[in-house]
Amino acid sequence: MQDCHILITRPEPENTLSCERIVTHGWTAVPLPMLDIAPIEDAQQRAAIRSQIFDIDxxxxxxxxxxxxxxxxxxWLDTCWPMLPVGVHWIGIGQGTTQALLEAGIPAISNPGHTTEALLEWLxxxxxxxxxxxxxxxxxxxPELGDKLEERGAKVHYLSLYERKKPHYTAQTFFMLPDIHLIWVTSGEGLHHLSEYATQHKPEWKTLPILTPSSxxxxxxxEMGWIHASCADGADDNSLIKATEFHIGKQHD
Structure with missing residues (x-):
């Protein structure tokens, strides 16, 4: 199993970064994003976004x-706020999100866990x-996070910056893929798209081990018929690599 072919279903650009991490462990990365991330382009919606960013303080x-x-x-913050407003608590859900904020110069903190549920316990x-x-x-x-915070008396507002879309793949795409030994999935929506494609083109994939980010x-x-689903307790690379190592270790036992 050292030459383990791992299907990575993250959206880009994270997919490429995960593939690079996998190669350093001696495994083979097979990229197949199951979500496309498209920034909001509509002029009216972007004007509304700009207005909310200016009010972020x-x-x-x-x-x-x-x-x-x-x-x-x-x-958006770079464009609208040459210096970040003070008095705001910046919070990332999960270590990967928080690290991305820190690298962008936003002094974010994160809850100890990786999920919305863990954040709610922490707040x-x-x-x-x-x-x-x-x-x-x-x-x-x-909506769960906002709903739960409102139950606690908070006044919740939303700012949507992108759309998530199902990537378009043909039968040829799946025909050209190498044999897969393990699958990483990092969101419920990505899992849903993967399940649709697997049912259509690769039903045997549902017998493979698949690592998921949360319970x-x-x-x-x-429930979608994946027989060997295991929880990696996080959508970040470190959690998924650790779960992969554990799985490969079991194969060797």
């Missing part, structure tokens, strides 16, 4: 749900009452 907490949210928001309910919170995400993101997505995978 009115929020006590700004929460970024993904690396894409962090990267795109950093560009003290009493502290959230009457706090104005901005959640930066993609269009149509999960929620792991349960979804099992």
């Amino acid at each position: 009115t929020f006590q907490y700004v929460i970024f749900v993904s690396k894409n949210a962090a990267r795109l928001a950093a560009d 003290k309910p009493a502290k959230m009452k009457d706090q104005k919170i901005l959640i930066i995400r993609g269009l149509g993101g999960r 929620r997505v792991n349960q979804q995978a099992k």
Whole structure:
């Protein structure tokens, strides 16, 4: 299993970075993004985004749900705020998102876990009452975080910076792929697209080990017919590499 072919389904540009990490471990990376990330291009929507970015100093907490949210928001902040406003708590969900913010010069902190659920446990309910919170995400993101914060008395607003789309692949794409031994999936939406393609073109993939980022997505995978779904407890490379090493170690036992 040292020459393990791992299917990486992250969106770009993270897919390329994950593939580079995998190669350093002596494994073979097979890139096949299951989400396309498209920044909002509509002029009216971009004007609304700009307005919200200019008002970002009115929020006590700004929460970024993904690396894409962090990267795109950093560009907007550079444009609208030559110096970041003070008094704002910048929070990234997961270490990868937080690291992306830090690299962009945004002094973000992160909860100890990697998921929305872990963040909710970490944020003290009493502290959230009457706090104005901005959640930066993609269009149509999960509402759970905002709903739970509102239950705690927070005033939640959303800022959507990008759309997530299903990539278009043909039967030829799947025919040309090498044999796959293990699959990384990093979101519920990516899993959904992968499952559709697997059902159509590669039903045997559903018998392969698949690593998921959270117990929620792991349960979804099992419900979609993935027989050997395992939770890596994080969507970041380190968590998935650790879970991959564990799996390969079991194969050798």
